[in-house]
Amino acid sequence: MASVSILELDGALVATLQGELTDGAAVGLQQDLAEAVVGVGARGVLIDISGLELVDSFLARTIYDIAAATSLLAAETVVVGMRPEVAITLVELGLTLPGLRTARTVADGMALLGIASPNRSAEGR
Amino acid sequence: MASVSILELDGALVATLQGELTDGAAVGLQQDLAEAVVGVGARGVLIDISGLELVDSFLARTIYDIAAATSLLAAETVVVGMRPEVAITLVELGLTLPGLRTARTVADGMALLGIASPNRSAEGR
Numbered sequence: 638m639a640s641v642s643i644l645e646l647d648g649a650l651v652a653t654l655q656g657e658l659t660d661g662a663a664v665g666l667q668q669d670l671a672e673a674v675v676g677v678g679a680r681g682v683l684i685d686i687s688g689l690e691l692v693d694s695f696l697a698r699t700i701y702d703i704a705a706a707t708s709l710l711a712a713e714t715v716v717v718g719m720r721p722e723v724a725i726t727l728v729e730l731g732l733t734l735p736g737l738r739t740a741r742t743v744a745d746g747m748a749l750l751g752i753a754s755p756n757r758s759a760e761g762r
Numbered sequence: 763m764a765s766v767s768i769l770e771l772d773g774a775l776v777a778t779l780q781g782e783l784t785d786g787a788a789v790g791l792q793q794d795l796a797e798a799v800v801g802v803g804a805r806g807v808l809i810d811i812s813g814l815e816l817v818d819s820f821l822a823r824t825i826y827d828i829a830a831a832t833s834l835l836a837a838e839t840v841v842v843g844m845r846p847e848v849a850i851t852l853v854e855l856g857l858t859l860p861g862l863r864t865a866r867t868v869a870d871g872m873a874l875l876g877i878a879s880p881n882r883s884a885e886g887r
Contacts, residue, residue: 671846678866702853709841709849711864 642665645760647752649681650674650742655688663699670703674710681750682707683743687718697732704737715739715746766791768798770876774806775799780813781883788824795828799835806875807832808868824859829862840871842863844874 640655641662650673652666670682684700686692692700704714715738727733740746747753765780766787775798777791795807809825811817817825829839840863852858865871 657878668846668850671850675846675866702850703854704847705858706849709852709859709864711844711866711870738773 641669643669644674645677645679646683646743647747648679649683649747649750649752650677650679650690651683651685652688656675657691658689660695663696667699667703667706671710672708674707674712677713680715680752681713681715681746683715683717683740683746683750685717686723686745687722688721690720692719692723694728694730694732697727697730697734701732701734701737704734713738715749717741717743717746766794768794770798770802770804771777771808771868772872773804774808774872774875774877775802775804776808776810778810778813782816783814783821785820788821792824792828792831792863796831796835799837801831804837805877806838806840808840808842808865808871808875810842810868811848812845815845817844817848817852819857821861822855826857826859826862828836836861838875840864840874842868842871 641658642653643644644651644653650670652670658666661703673679674682682703700716707714716734717740719739738749766783767778769776769778775795777795779791798804798849799807807828809828823849824840827884841859842865863874865874
């Protein structure tokens with residue numbers, strides 16, 4: 638079963654993806670995030686995919702579309718926690734997601750967004 | 763009914779779009795803005811589309827053309843107040859408007875242009 642949670646953290650949205658997302662859930666995530674970016678006035682979106690063992694081409698494209706929509710809404714997207722096997726699969730699929738920013742951890746992602754993380758122990762909030 | 767108003771604000775032009783713009787009105791806006799940028803010596807143009815529930819591909823291209831013309835006239839364009847559903851539609855249409863700057867509010871847009879915003883509480887939030 639797939640699950641997605643969206644939390645607000647210091648002016649950014651953190652979307653945590655778990656399990657296998659259906660295509661419908663991926664599209665729903667795109668809409669939810671776009672509305673949340675405007676709703677809370679977020680400066681950035683972190684998409685935490687550390688819980689995903691597999692990213693198929695549909696999800697990769699959806700993440701790319703989320704980044705494009707977020708950019709139009711004056712916020713920035715960072716993909717966080719990609720596993721090595723996912724990175725290799727994406728490259729094999731030709732989906733190198735040019736222009737998309739990545740970070741190893743949520744804290745690194747927050748720093749990339751220019752949002753100082755006051756306390757690294759707050760990461761798991 | 764569509765309406766467009768152009769105001770001068772601290773050396774910038776603020777074009778506010780309401781309702782559904784005809785293609786002719788969009789082209790007229792492009793000409794009016796180009797003349798106004800030179801006429802008042804504007805440093806930037808804010809295009810406020812917060813009143814638009816829909817941006818079709820013609821209007822998106824026109825906004826992009828306005829930004830290009832404004833840039834040639836030594837001013838900068840910021841698109842302000844895009845709604846989430848508009849962002850998603852533009853991405854679906856493949857119109858990610860690369861290089862175009864966006865801001866959430868007129869005040870944020872003025873800040874992006876380097877024009878100090880006198881009062882952030884005027885943002886409307």
